[in-house]
Amino acid sequence: MAAKFPDAEWFLALGRLMESEGELFRRLGYAEVRFVIRIVGDDGHAERETAIELDGYKLGRAATLDNALDFDPDFTICATAAVWNRMLSEIARDGRPEARHTLSSLALIGEELWLESGDQLREDKYYRYNQTLQEFLNLSGKLPR
Numbered sequence: 791m792a793a794k795f796p797d798a799e800w801f802l803a804l805g806r807l808m809e810s811e812g813e814l815f816r817r818l819g820y821a822e823v824r825f826v827i828r829i830v831g832d833d834g835h836a837e838r839e840t841a842i843e844l845d846g847y848k849l850g851r852a853a854t855l856d857n858a859l860d861f862d863p864d865f866t867i868c869a870t871a872a873v874w875n876r877m878l879s880e881i882a883r884d885g886r887p888e889a890r891h892t893l894s895s896l897a898l899i900g901e902e903l904w905l906e907s908g909d910q911l912r913e914d915k916y917y918r919y920n921q922t923l924q925e926f927l928n929l930s931g932k933l934p935r
Contacts, residue, residue: 792934795878796827796840798852800933805849807929814925815847821919822846826855826866828906829874837871844922864912867893869903881931886924893924 793799808815815821821844829838841861843851855861873896880887889895896903897916907913916923 795874795930796829796838798840798854800930801827801840801842801849801852803933804926804929805852807932808926809848811929812847815922818922818925820846821922823915823919823923824861824863825916825923826861826863827874828866828868829871830868832870836868839866844919844926849926863907864909864915865905865907867897867903867916868906869896873902877927878930881928882935885931886928893927894920 793803824841824843827840827842828836831837839855841851841853841855841863842849845851853861877887877891877893877896880891886892893903897905905913905916907916
């Protein structure tokens with residue numbers, strides 16, 4: 791059975807694809823960033839969290855978390871399962887999400903997807919590496935369903 795978002799194994803599969811698509815990520819540039827993907831329930835509380843670490847042009851780590859503070863992320867990307875699933879469905883269908891449903895667009899509006907960070911300079915890595923993060927997620931369109 792194939793791993794499902796947001797399982798660590800799902801992100802590890804993206805990491806393997808990232809290595810095979812190395813030229814794309816080399817063009818985007820070196821990315822050294824630690825972040826958490828958080829699925830938020832309707833009550834606003836975290837339901838699931840997965841730690842991701844990009845190390846240069848590859849995935850360095852992916853792990854399911856019990857406590858994001860133990861991981862010390864640069865930032866946490868928060869959205870409900872419905873928002874994440876919409877983005878991933880669009881990626882599965884078209885290879886990328888619709889423009890208004892990208893990480894960048896959703897974070898800019900800040901209603902359906904938002905960032906949390908205790909350090910503004912570390913949060914800035916989200917904006918610096920945004921295209922790398924989106925292309926990383928776009929690889930999910932190549933995963934078996």
